[in-house]
Amino acid sequence: MGTAGSYLDHVTIILHRPRFPENIGASARAALNMGISRLVLVEPENCDLTRVVRMATHAALHVVENMEVFPDLRTALKPFSYVVGTTARLGGERQEVKAPREVAARLVSICAKNEVALVFGPEDRGLGNVDLRLCHELVTIPSADFSSLNLAQAVMVLCYELFLAGRQERPKPFVPKLANRHELDAMYEHLKGIFVRINFINQENPDFWMRSIRRFFSRAGLQARDVKVIRGICRQMDWYVEQCRQQEDETGKE
Numbered sequence: 690m691g692t693a694g695s696y697l698d699h700v701t702i703i704l705h706r707p708r709f710p711e712n713i714g715a716s717a718r719a720a721l722n723m724g725i726s727r728l729v730l731v732e733p734e735n736c737d738l739t740r741v742v743r744m745a746t747h748a749a750l751h752v753v754e755n756m757e758v759f760p761d762l763r764t765a766l767k768p769f770s771y772v773v774g775t776t777a778r779l780g781g782e783r784q785e786v787k788a789p790r791e792v793a794a795r796l797v798s799i800c801a802k803n804e805v806a807l808v809f810g811p812e813d814r815g816l817g818n819v820d821l822r823l824c825h826e827l828v829t830i831p832s833a834d835f836s837s838l839n840l841a842q843a844v845m846v847l848c849y850e851l852f853l854a855g856r857q858e859r860p861k862p863f864v865p866k867l868a869n870r871h872e873l874d875a876m877y878e879h880l881k882g883i884f885v886r887i888n889f890i891n892q893e894n895p896d897f898w899m900r901s902i903r904r905f906f907s908r909a910g911l912q913a914r915d916v917k918v919i920r921g922i923c924r925q926m927d928w929y930v931e932q933c934r935q936q937e938d939e940t941g942k943e
Contacts, residue, residue, distance in 0.1 A: 696800035696855055701727040701769070702844060705762050705820060706811040710737040714744025715841030716809075717752040723848035728756040729806075731765045762808070766823055767871035770803035771796070774816050774824035775847065777837060785904070786827045793850035794857075802866040807847055812840050822896070823870065825907045868916045876916045877903060879923045886930055 702720045707713050707730065717728050730736065736758070745753050759765035766772055773792060796805055808824065810816035821827065830838060830846050838846070868876075881899055884890040890898035911919075 696797055697724040697852065698727075699800040699803065700725050700796075700805050700807065700851065701729055702848070703729045703731060703762075703765060703806050703808045704733070704840070705731045705808055705816065706734060707809075707840065708734045708812050710735055710740035711744045712812060712840040714741040714746075714749070714753065715839075716844040717741075717745040717756070718749040719841050719845035720848050721749045721752050722845070723852040725848050725851075726752050726755075728752050729765055730756060730758045731762050732760060733758065734811075762820055762823060763870075763874065766806060766808075768804055768869055769806040770867035770869045771799050771805045772808060772824045772870060773806070774808045774821050774827050775810065775843060776815055776821070776827050776829055778815060786829045789828055789830055789847050789850040790854070792826065792828045793847070793854040796851055797854045798862050798864045799867075802864065804869070807844075807851075809840060809843060822900070822903060823874075864910070865912055868911045868913045872913055872916045873906075873911065876911075876920055879920050883923045883926050883930075887926070 702716060702725060704713060704716060707716075713728075713730065713733065713736065720726070720728065738753070741753055742750060757765075773796070776786065799805060808816065808820070810820065816824075828847065830843060832838065877899060880902060881890070881895050884898075884902075885892045885895055909915075
């Protein structure tokens, strides 16, 4: 078996709106302990590098030095083909939530040809519903009565499970290169627009009605060529709807 780094090099830890510099540093150290060295921050409330480095220690200094910072989550996720969101809350849009070990076993195969993001929300409230819609699947860390983990602890648990899964001596199913988040988001916007035009979904709250569509395609594992086919169908539907409307207008003028 190859080294763990052969797939962990394709994994990035994304901290969305982290509040405390110490948690950023501790998360960098925890990820590196498990072989993951790519860290991204999105809208950090406080990124005091002195305090970040103090918790990262000298060992993880290069993780901090190379981390990227983005103004919003959608932009940060553009290059990723598979996104896993973390949540402590259940219910609502968090109906299909997996355990870390189950997700990690699947990610080892996905990482072979795809860039994967593990997204962690703010310490006080976690990822919001809008953030969750950008994820292919959700994971929650089982715990006892007190369900809230420190951010760095949550990072360590998921990174450990992913590291461990890669060391298991079992066949890994082949997963092709998937469409990235940028391609998928453009497709979903295209679908939403045409679905509203043909009254397939309620135009008052289209994002709510698109949840099932997103879950369906996430399970399908779309490649870039699949996205192109779907968008081609959308363009043809757009053209047909426009032709029908023009005919109705001409008929009404007669």
